[in-house]
Amino acid sequence: MFTLLHNCSLCPRNCKVNRFKSASGYCKCDASYAIASVCRHCGEEPVISGRNGICNIFFSHCNLQCLYCQNYQISRNTSPQERNKLTLPDIVKEVIHYLESGCESVGFVTPTQYLPHVHAIIDALKDAGHYPVMVYNTNGYDRPGMLKDLEEKIDIYLPDFKYMDSELAGRFSGAHDYPDVAKRSVKEMYRQKGSSLRLSETGLALNGLIIRHLVLPGFTNDSIKILRWIAEELSPMVHISLMAQYYPPEGLVCPPPLNRTLNKKEYESVVTEMEKLGFCNGWIQEPDSSGYYNPDFSNDQPFSS
Secondary structure (H helix, E strand, O other): OHHHHHHOOOOOOOOOOOOOOOOOOOOOOOOOEOEEEEEEEOOOOHHHHOOOOEEEEEEOOOOOOOOOOOOHHHHOOOOOOOOOOEOHHHHHHHHHHHHHOOOOEEEEEOOHHHHHHHHHHHHHHHHOOOOOEEEEEEOOOOOHHHHHOOOOOOOEEEEEOOOOOHHHHHHHHOOOOHHHHHHHHHHHHHHHHOOOOEEOOOOOEEEEEEEEEEOOOOOHHHHHHHHHHHHHHHOOOOEEEEEOOOOOOOOOOOOOOOOOOOOHHHHHHHHHHHHHOOOOOEEEOOOOHHHOOOOOOOOOOOOOO
């Protein structure tokens, strides 16, 4: 699959740059394994983290540039692409360390522009005799055709569905076409996995789809439109992770109303609508959860307190 990097169209940006020659596309990624962090993460949904946390592989840079990204230290396309140049054996060794210390799942975070690398890591782990649950943790700005190639390799799809309003998508994430792209991508994930989520005896997710949505302050109507679309176009049985954890990260200047946290009334109005639509699977957060999930990627363990 690495031949795709000669004329990169892995994501909807369709830059068609040769990443072996330069990092000149929208995401400013070359052909290397640009890994910002390999770490244990216990802050995901309970069925994703399991008892011992998930081994998350955080790729650097992103094909969206959300003004409010909590991972901005590694997601900004103007930042260094990675801390260290890692080889595939380096990455596999780190992942195996976490698997042998109790993690049962491996998550690929911001993986869209690194799909050849994702395939290679999965294959290398299998060659080494490791078959963890594979989680594709994406912003939802994916090409359905590329997702089809993952059908036999990814166990859990964990996409964001950020916006239904194209104007908001363009203003806050630099992608006016995000709503249409996310609809097609999530439909492909649903085609592969359906609405059921298969769990192990210990409550670890083994196979399925979980759709995440972060409620933004001041834009609850857009959140409700997203939930309505999922209920009508997919199923109200889909597992939803409705997040209240929005906060304006230190180091970023966010315009109003993104310069404040979500208030309780805003979040509860979306939860109420979710219940009216018939959603009965998934997770909600405490309205004051904005202080709980703040990573610091200058640390080897970004989510350690």
